[in-house]
Amino acid sequence: EVQLVESGGGLVQPGRSLKLSCLASGFTFSNYGMNWIRQAPGKGLEWVASISSSSSYIYYADTVKGRFTISRDNAKNTLYLQMTSLRSEDTALYYCAKGPILFDYWGQGVMVTVSS
Amino acid sequence: DTVLTQSPALAVSLGQRVTISCRASKSVSTYMHWYQQKSGQQPKLLIYSASNLESGVPSRFSGSGSGTDFTLTIDPVEADDIANYYCQQSNELPLTFGSGTKLEIK
Numbered sequence: 001e002v003q004l005v006e007s008g009g010g011l012v013q014p015g016r017s018l019k020l021s022c023l024a025s026g027f028t029f030s031n032y033g034m035n036w037i038r039q040a041p042g043k044g045l046e047w048v049a050s051i052s053s054s055s056s057y058i059y060y061a062d063t064v065k066g067r068f069t070i071s072r073d074n075a076k077n078t079l080y081l082q083m084t085s086l087r088s089e090d091t092a093l094y095y096c097a098k099g100p101i102l103f104d105y106w107g108q109g110v111m112v113t114v115s116s
Numbered sequence: 117d118t119v120l121t122q123s124p125a126l127a128v129s130l131g132q133r134v135t136i137s138c139r140a141s142k143s144v145s146t147y148m149h150w151y152q153q154k155s156g157q158q159p160k161l162l163i164y165s166a167s168n169l170e171s172g173v174p175s176r177f178s179g180s181g182s183g184t185d186f187t188l189t190i191d192p193v194e195a196d197d198i199a200n201y202y203c204q205q206s207n208e209l210p211l212t213f214g215s216g217t218k219l220e221i222k
Contacts, residue, residue, distance in 0.1 A: 035211075045151075045159065045202055047211040061210050095158055101206035102149045104170065106158040 002026040004096045004107035011113045012086055022079040022096030022107055030054075030074035033100025036081045038092035039109070046092075049081065050099060064090075086114045118142055118205050120214035127220045133191035136217045138203035140184045147207040150179055150188045153216075154199045162201075163188060195221065 008020040020036070036048040049070040050059045058070055069082040079096055091114045097103035119141040128134040138148065146166035151159040161170045163179035166186060176197075178189045190197055198221060203214040 044216045045153075045204075045213040047204075047213065050211070059209050101147075101211065102161065102164050102204065103151070103159070104161045104164075106160070108158055 002098065002105045004098065004105060006094065006096050006107045006110035009094065009110035009112045011115065013116050014087060014114055016086055017082070017084045018086060018112060019083070020081040020094055020096075020110055020112070022081075024077045024079065024096075024098070027098070027105075029072075029077040032098055033057075034070075034072060034079045035097045035099045035103060036068075036070060036079075037095045037097050037103065037106075038090075038112075039095070040089075040092045043092075048094070050101075051079070052100065083112070086112075088114050090114050117210055118144060118208060118212050120203050120205060120212055122201075122203060122214035122217045124215070125218040125220060127222045128193050129222045130195060131192045133189065134193050134219065136188040136190075136201050136219070138181075138186045138188070138214050140186070140205060143183045144205040144207035146182050147205055148179075148181065148186045149204045149206065151202045151204065152197075152199045153202065159202065190219075193219075193221075 003025045005023045012018050033052045035050045051070045067085045071080045093109040095109045096107040098105040121139045148166045150163040153159040167179045200216045202216045
């Protein structure tokens with residue numbers, strides 16, 4: 001059974017940093033591209049970033065480019081999202097999703113709240 | 117960016133047929149996918165590449181379209197289908213989603 005479990009969320013002040021993790025199981029993690037997708041409270045879905053299976057290709061939404069970094073450790077079956085210079089508009093539920101360009105499995109999500 | 121436009125909400129009677137539309141601002145060929153998100157849950161893939169039913173998804177769901185106009189059809193609608201439905205294109209970066217259609221029961 002495919003499982004994606006996000007962690008690392010919480011309340012953070014504007015301008016600070018936070019790192020999310022997503023532990024994958026039930027499939028060969030190193031064979032698949034992965035993604036982060038977020039959903040602001042009461043809003044729709046927004047793609048944030050993608051990373052290819054070997055980390056050779058990485059893409060970001062313009063809204064996070066230069067502030068967020070997606071990475072992965074295939075030995076640990078873990079996907080990461082390092083978020084810096086956080087803004088109030090980054091407040092959202094962050095989902096890890098198995099890709100590469102369509103999302104066939106999603107985690108439960110982890111909440112990130114940016115507020116002073 | 118490719119903008120995907122969906123109607124905000126639809127009301128349908130149980131047992132009836134409903135079509136949810138998604139219009140792209142430019143052609144996405146058949147690189148369109150549909151997701152269902154029930155309240156408090158993560159999204160679930162229903163249809164990929166415009167018309168392919170994801171494994172385990174009931175055959176009541178179907179998808180069609182190409183280019184700029186796409187539809188998700190549910191026939192017949194069941195109470196369990198109450199959810200938000202999102203389209204998503206993978207023809208170009210950035211990957212984009214529609215704003216979602218909320219399916220309600222009359």
